[in-house]
Amino acid sequence: MIYLDYAATCPIDEDALLAYIEISKNYFANTNSLHDIGGDAQHILENCRKQLASILGAQKEGLYFTSGGSESNFLAIHALLSSLPSSKNHIITAMGEHSSIHSTMKILEQKGYEITYLPYTATGAIDLAVLESSIQVNTAIVSIQHVNSETGAIQPIEEISFICRKYQLLFHSDLVQSFGKLPIPDLSTMVDGFSLSSHKFYGPKGVGACYIHPRLNGKSFYPHTTHENGFRPGTVNTPGIVAMVIAANKANQLISEESTHYNKLRQLFLEKIKNYPSLSVIENEAQLPSIIALRIKQTEGQWVLLESNRRGFAISTGSACQVGQQAPSKTMKALGYSDEEAKELVRISFGRNTSPIEVEQFAASLQDIAKNIHQTN
Template identity: 50%
Template sequence: MIYFDFAATTPLDADAAEAYVKVATEYFGNTQSLHDIGGQSQQLLESCREELANAFAINKKGLYFTSGGSEGNFLAIEALLSAPLKSGNHIIAGMAEHSSVHGVLKRLKKNGYEVTFIPLTSNGLMDMNFLLSSIRPETILITVQHVNSEIGTIQPVEEIAKIAKENKIHFHSDFVQSFGKIDVTTLAPLVSSFSFSGHKIYGPKGIGGVYINPSIAWKPFFPGGSHESGLRPGTVNVPAIAALTVAAQKIIGRLDKDHTKFQLLRETFIETLEPIKESVKVYQADDHRQLANIIGMRISGIEGQWMMLECNRLGFAISTGSACQIGMQAPAKVTEALGLDKDEAKEFIRISLGHSSTKEQVITLGETVVKIVKSFKMASRDRKKQSVLE
């Protein structure tokens, strides 16, 4: 089985795994314990916090560790709403946000907040005119993911941050798909908060983080917590944090190399689809606004779920969108944001590349997709002929 679902999760890096085991066995103390063993864990925790804060070019006082991106999105949004820059109850969000954001917003709507969802243009980017026209005097929060997890388009975070600042609006951005693939050091200080996750960058599952600008006097959603300055309850997972830090150091060190590699693999894969190009629609932006390792596409007339199962049968792991959404058997959020109809949405598939991906592998996948499509269309024609004869 050849893996092409790196946007869903990545394998654990060997050095990160080694760090996890070492810390779990040698630095097992509770960071809140007052004895020396607890103190050693606390010291290591703060060292990791400082290292990651430097990787983002942010103040470490605003960096908190969570169980992952979904919890980070939840805690950030709640924190910003607990300390708005002005009075109001209106939120602006991207229509294609991760399901964790949609889940929070759904609950907030029941609590009296109003939410305006911004669609994407045909090239998968935020409709900025729509966003600007949606701002009201009572708008207190904008939440827009940096990179879409299903088609890989890169949203203009710098421009949105400027708009938010001018209108005294908090701005949260989901950095889960961008951290480790894009240099975010110029963007991270501009937002009110952002989230990130370990298992998207070859770190462990169940660990991530959230940054909340230290100037914001947020109030905890969960009362009585003593860990992570009260942001969340529960003993801090120091082994996973150490492993996350190692994984982050490694992936940041190869940003340019990865970009070049994934751009080549992306172009190669799309070229192999040339024989069926009239049936293929790839959703993408210009190169400077497109994460190369995520390819979101659909093949006219073929359901994405069927294509995924056929690829799986032939030894390739691809997906039909965000893994957090698939379990609900709902179309990928991005298909709605792009304005696709129900049948078109069902045709969506996602192919995502990773460190182990090779040119030979993407060519073989592309050729396999071509064969599947040609066989499907031939079978469809035969069925139609048979139907006419009957």
Template identity: 50%
Template sequence: MIYLDYAATTPIKREVLHVFNEVSMNYFGNPSSLHDIGSEAMKLLELCRKELADKMNGESDGIYFTSGGSESNILAIRSLVDAYKDKGHHLITTATEHSSVFHLFKQLESEGFSVTYLSVDEYGHIRLDELKKAINQRTILASIQHSNSEIGTIQPVEEIGRILNENGIIFHCDCVQTFGKVPINIKKYHIDSLSISSHKIYGPKGVGACYINPTLLWKAQLPDTTHENGFRPGTVNVPGIAAFTTAAQIIYSEMQENIKKYRALRNRMITLIQDLNLGIMVEGHGDEQLPHIVGLSIPGIQGQYVMLECNRYGIAISTGSACQVGQQKPSKTMMAIGKSTDEAKQLIRISFGDQTVESEIEKVVDVLHSIVKK
């Protein structure tokens, strides 16, 4: 089967799996234990913490390991909001955030916080003027994703960070889709907190991390927790973290080569689609765009139908949003960029990975052609 859903998850690399197995056998101690076996595990854990921080130009004591991107988003935002709620009850986010962030802000609203949901333009970009106008004296935190997971548009995070920093507002950034795909510079972008995940970069599932600027306060969500300096309960997954770190080292070493490869594949796909004059629309920004994600919509055809038809032809893609057979929900990203409810259900997402080749791109375009004709 042709796999073109790498933005959803990636297969673990052999080298990464090897590290996971070796660490499981040789560094099995609980890093919180005081004996030598625990101490060895702790040394490895701290090396991983520093390595991940260095990849993003952050501080090692700002890294907290979690079970993945969603938990990182929730714990980071919650911990910071609880620590600074005495200073204000206003928060800022966007209408296109990942569900883990979007639903958390809805919950915070129900608890009495005031939330501004920034709109986006037809490409998925926020408007910086709107961000500036949303800020008030009671604003304590803004959470704005680095890139949209459905259409791949990259937000102007450096400008966003500068605006928020100048106004003394905490900037949380969901970097799950961008970590390892494009450079991230915590200090240059004035990012105070971010989230990353292992399984998006050929690492094991169930592992992630968040970063919180060590100069900021945060409030533990479960009192008296000892693991990860009280940030998260549960014995730390040292083998998974070591494997995650290995995956990060590999993908960072290949980043520039991958960017070039994915741009070529994306351009090839768009050219083939345009040459066939199928009426398929390419969503997202033309330039500020993750090269490995292609969001497409086919007028008059639901994305779920296209996904199932592609599956029948041996091609795995996604609709870009969670769905069930016979009940596809409209993409909130598509709604936010100005699409109608019916149009928002037409989104499909094709995403490339390290095993993707040009012949697979040509095959999927042929299949899309046959679906449109039928």
């Protein structure tokens, strides 16, 4: 089986895995325990916090370890809101955000918050003029992901930050798909909160990070908890955090090299399929090269996924599958596609171990799938 679904999850890096095993064996104590073994684990934890903050260009006092990107998104939004007066009850986000943001917004709507969902332009980005015109006197937060997980479109994070600063709004960004793939300089000056997930950059699953700028007087969603300075409950996953920081450091060092690798694979794939008009690639003005979103016209993405799987290729649809049917991709809907077109989306995503021959093999297989559909129709 050839794996082309790295935007969903990555295998753990070998160095990160060895560190995970070592810490699990020798530093397994609860970091809140008062005995020496607990103190050793706490020392390791704080050293990891310092290292990751340095990689991110953030302040370690605002960095909290979590179970992953989804929890980080949920906790970040609530923490940022808690630092503001209750009269600030309007949030601006995008239609194509990750499901963890959408579910958080649904909860907040039930609590009386007003949510504005911005569509995407044809370039794949939000319209900055529409963002600015959506701001109200009661607007509290803007939450826009840096890289879209379905199409790889890159949002103009610096320009969004400028608008938020202009109107004194808090800015949260989901960096799950961008960290370790794109350089993000001066991050702590651009956002008030962000979210990371370890397994997207070759760390272990079940661990992530959330940042809330220390200047904000945010409150924990969970009262009376002591772990992570009261930010979240539960025994801290010290082995996972150590492994995540090792993976983060390596990913950050390899950004330039891997970007070159992904651009070559992307151009190879696009060249191989360019003569098949039924294959429609979703191109964006600014795009992560490792993610390719496309459609076989008039064919549900779920069927293409299953047929690709039968042929030995692991890819994904643009959205989660439900029992017996595929829901329309939120991102495709945000781009203006119909429900039927949005269900046609499939996503291919490359990793550091993806080879040109694997890309050529998949391109040939996809062409064959499209050809067979065309002949049948």
